[in-house]
Amino acid sequence: MASGAQLTVTDLRRATRHPVDHKVIGEHRRLGDVHLHIANISAHGLMTEGELALERGERVVIRLPEVGRIEAHMIWSAGDRAGFQFERIIRLEDFMKMIDTLQPNPRLRPTRR
Template identity: 35%
Template sequence: MFAAEFESAKTDSRRRAPRAPVSLDARLGKAGRTLCKVVDISIHGAKLQTYSALKRGETIWLTLPEVGSIAADVMWADDFIGGCQFRKPIDADVFALLVEAQGGIVAG
């Protein structure tokens, strides 16, 4: 008979930074002509609901309140919902301002 103890790996999260549920009106495209809704945000990325289908691997321009236009890569997409990673993280103070304006709570 063989017996051994093991300790499972513990991971707090696969995310690099805290995220927060929000409901922010935003725009897609360099000219900002397409409306979308940001439903989740961190300093590194966001989850979007859109009126145009997103495609994994494409680079988009996302215009956020208090931030302006930011380049982001679509990391996953399911028709009109997708997650994007910002090419350059947004400032932590701006992130806090966006979340506080929504009355949101940052999740780890």
């Protein structure tokens, strides 16, 4: 029996990441509440900084502004950083609203067309 996440989206690490400094509490099936510090985010996933008691393939459910609850699967970890892929891609409109909330500094926000 295979363990870990069975993800269908291939390597999306080239997706545009937006730097953020946002702390959330994730829900994990075994550990309960897990504190996460999000360092960057894209419509496909996020990167955290700080030690985590999670292993590759494990899942957490987090709540993001404008997006609401979303499940994220740990894809990689290196030292005190970890990368997570969302269960679904965040819609562009919701993503842009979320970035406006998470990046209060307008110079860090993406340029609007």
